[in-house]
Amino acid sequence: MERLRIRKVAVLGAGVMGAQIAAHCANADLPVVLFDLPSGEGDRNATVLRALEGLKRLDPAPLAESQRLGWIQPANYDDDLEALRECDLVIEAIAERLDWKQSLYERVAPFLAEGVTLASNTSGLSITALAQALPEAVRRNFCGIHFFNPPRYLPLVELVPHAGSDAARLDALEGWLTTRLGKSVIRAKDTPNFIANRVGVFSILAVMHHTQRLGLGFDEVDALTGPRIGRPKSATYRTADVVGLDTLAHVIGTMQTTLPDDPWHEIFRVPPWLEVLIRQGALGQKSGAGVYRKEKGNILVLDLSAGTYRPAQGEVAPEVEEILALRDVRERFARLRASGHPQAQFLWALFRDVFHYCAFHLATIADSARDVDLAMRWGFGWAMGPFETWQAAGWRDIARSIEEDRAAGLTLANVPLPAWVEGLEGTHSAKGSWSAARSTWVGRSSLAVYRRQLYPDRVLGERFDDPGETLWENEGVRLWRRPDQDQGVGIVSVRTRHHTLGAAVIEGILEAVARAERELDALVLWHEAPFALGADLKQVLEAAQAGRFDQLETMVERFQQASMRLKHAEIPVVAAIEGMALGGGCEFALHAAHRVFALESYVGLVEVGVGLIPAGGGCKELAIQAHRMARRTAGGDVFAFIQPMFEQVAKAKVSRSALEAQAIGYGRVGDDVVMHPKELLYVAIRRARSLAEAGYRPPLPEREVVVAGRNGIATCEMMLVNMREGGFISEHDYRVGKGVATALCGGEVESGARVPVEWLLAVERREFMALLRTPQTLERIAHTLATGKPLRN
Structure with missing residues (x-):
């Protein structure tokens, strides 16, 4: 096919993600048309104009230079759809409702230029289902392009095809996303929540479950699940506040609805305390209160037992701190499992359940363990992905411990580890990374764009010859x-x-x-x-x-x-x-x-x-x-x-x-x-x-x-x-x-x-x-x- 040329971009939806995706395109010297619903009063583009004003106040800044705001043209669906004819890439980023998205596609399709690439920024809806609303000529150039928030700073983009997506267009788009937008691309399968959100939200649900089971405080858990275990400073509950508690609840709801046969389905539900916060309008950072809130310069955290907020402390017990400080990863995990302290029990249970979940679902959600590990590093800021961590902690020892806990009724699902786990010493080696779907080791992508990355991000156990x-x-x-x-x-x-x-x-x-x-x-x-x-x-x-x-x-x-x-x-x-x-x-x-x-x-x-x-x-x-x-x-x-x-x-x-x-x-x-x-x-x-x-x-x-x-x-x-x-x-x-x-x-x-x-x-x-x-x-x-x-x- 001809070289993919993207000279102008349209973004449909001026919400938090849509506006920031538009900003990042402007960072990459691309003019953007940002659409939303027309305003009933005053300026017809008032919704988009408010979103553009909001970009100026966001921290960290979505715009790499303030003048880039002028590269974003406000538009609305009633008056400006003709502007779509000038755009080579159209990214839809409206609310996560399948019917709303399909209705919008039907509306904009007549105005799309021939050969345009159309993509949805959905965080987990079916790309195949979305494609059904499109004419055949557009459908073959349709896919999912899932950015992570904030899109300027988080490198991950999940590129999600449907069965009829044009393979050559996908390859060209991956190269363009990599070099022009600076994204680190993972090809995800068209399964609910794709890779990073599937694993990341499960991890959050496991955290919530074990927090309540062991009677730990939200700030205590954040102290445990942040940099001490190679996760971002925002840890778990602060991250939920940043993402938005309503957004988190929606993603959980998607898993509950679309994954009825998942062995872990029992925990795919919004906890009652989270439902209460959402009903009260305490949605996290965007509403000023959520799990945390700031009051007179002090950070307060929700105390479930008292039903009110208290000063956040978040202390880790000395004996658990001592375990986490161990340099030997195998010994660290063995001692976490053996410890009777609730904080140590929490950490062991969290890692165990995430390992268990990822191994069980690897064949259906990703092409290889590398894709899972890099998705969690690039999209959620984990220092190591789940399979890397498991491998560093001793593959066979951890697998044995998971099965022992399952037999004792301690795991969140009573399903055995896949048979392939027993035959390996880990999922990454000099031969590549393990593909459970193909039952073989797979290497890196051979796309030409990756020859520009002389020192790409590696996963534990992966080997590269360095010709330096x-x-x-x-x-x-x-x-x-x-x-x-x-x-x-x-x-x-x-x-x-x-x-x-x-x-x-x-x-x-x-x-x-x-x-x-x-x-x-x-x-x-x-x-x-x-x-x-x-x-x-x-x-x-x-x-x-x-x-x-x-x-x-x-x-x-x-x-x-x-x-x-x-x-x-x-x-x-x-x-x-x-x-x-x-x-x-x-x-x-x-x-x-x-x-x-x-x-x-x-x-x-x-x-x-x-x-x-x-x-x-x-x-x-x-x-x-x-x-x-x-x-x-x-x-x-x-x-x-x-x-x-x-x-x-x-x-x-x-x-x-x-x-x-x-x-x-x-x-x-x-x-x-x-x-x-x-x-x-x-x-x-x-x-x-x-x-x-x-x-x-x-x-x-x-x-x-x-x-x-x-x-x-x-x-x-x-x-x-x-x-x-x-x-x-x-x-x-x-x-x-x-x-x-x-x-x-x-x-x-x-x-x-x-x-x-x-x-x-x-x-x-x-x-x-x-x-x-x-x-x-x-x-x-x-x-x-x-x-x-x-x-x-």
Whole structure:
């Protein structure tokens, strides 16, 4: 078939999910038409307009850049259906009612363009049943595209065909969803609630059952089912509040209605306490109260025994905490099962029942155990999927324990484990992942799009040959390459924890660039997220407390030299950025010849948080940016461009996306933004090669930079004075802010003076070292290292 071209998208339904799906399409540079019912009064598109206003208030933000809102066109079903003819993809995202969806399809079908892809964002309704309302020409290009909330941030999309779906269209759509929208796609079978919700909602139901059986508090259970067992901070009941208790009840109802023969059907029901909350309008976060509610800044939790709310505590018993801290997973599970403490009994029962359920249903809900595990990681934020966890805990021991508990009447369903369980040591191996439906091991998808993911998410036990070849390394960095991708492009990866930048990293960067200039055509600075969390503060604090300030100043100078070597290397250096690029990480990115960002890149110069200023060339780079922008204006006023830079550095502003990083000057207009983070290295290698092939030449150093000087510093100080007198900043904040202003404005020189780049670097170093000698800054660094939080002293 022809290449799938999607130039414009329509979203039917401006509810919570529909509006956010539209926002994410806009993030991907796609114009969107967002439909809903016409309003009876005033503007006919009032429903959609309210939804668009609501996007501005959501946290986390659905829009990667606020201006993207303008890419979403409001529309209604009465007046604007002709707009569908311009759309190549139409995503339906209305309420989960089969009859409503089918009625809408009948209404819009005459307006769909020939060859359009139509998809439902249903969370669990039958795709086959939905397809029956469509004409044959549309039906073959119809499928389920199930996003997870929030669609910008949760990677999972379940792609669900029906029997008549066009196979080639599905393959092309999977590739498009992956690269253009940055989604991690699982092909799900057309079974109720598909994969992730089927397992995830069962897990929630099991939690609810065992919570009541063992008399545990909701906050106590959330303390147990969060990060301690590799689940998100929102755990179980907080997640239910975020999703919406009415939405959860609806999904449970779908399972109850559509799965009458499921051996676990007895627990597919909404608990009475949840029905009461829904009747009262306590639907969770969206209504201000649910299982939890906030009152005067305090978090309260529903206490079923008292019938009211109480302060949330959520404590884990010391003996259970000790078990969960065990590094040996097999011992951890054995001790949970053997313990008599209700919290340990709860955790064992929860894992046991989820393992049991997944094994029993694997053949009918998924092609392989890999699909189940990745669906739970990508859609529900689990650190490990159920089959991975079972395998890590000892496959045969756990299987034996499940059968023993079943014989004793302890499991939630009295059905034996499938026969295939007995013959395996786990569901993932070097041969692939187990497919119960096919009774064989299956490998990864062979679609071309996955060749762009050089290091895809793996499941426990899965094996990949890594063709990476080390060229040189020290304690701080590794210089290597992927000969299977490009023999002449080197990769520099920082090896420290959180990729902090200490002496070994700085020296490693200098050496790696020198070697690359001699032996390679281009260089990529890449490692998995975070890109870098800034300087090694522990190293800085220890040296400062020991009075080794000369050594520290030399280190700062070497840092600046490393930044300048990245900028002026004889070969192109491409920074591949994902996650946080803070402080020195931002400075390295600023000095690269080119940047390839993952969309979720959070970039900023945040040194003021520990009482310092950027001194790895970051202030110098911003001053040069202001100089260049001022040259294009009639008045040539440098300070007009310095002022917003001062505010963002003095406030330690961090971009909320790669798009925002470009907008505020931490990237450039020509930089690449990759939607799927696993494609980042692939794209960066090719960008580096293209720069090299184009005859890359390093930028000539600026001979002179026009700076804002004393007048600029004074104007910045006026802002600081107002903030200090208003009680918004402390005296030391004022001192740090003035250091930022001094570095950005080029020091105590006349406004409009022309200074060399070396002068700007010297000003940075001087201000940085002066602050480092103050007790307040050392207190801030020590506090941040101890608590992970900033200190305002």
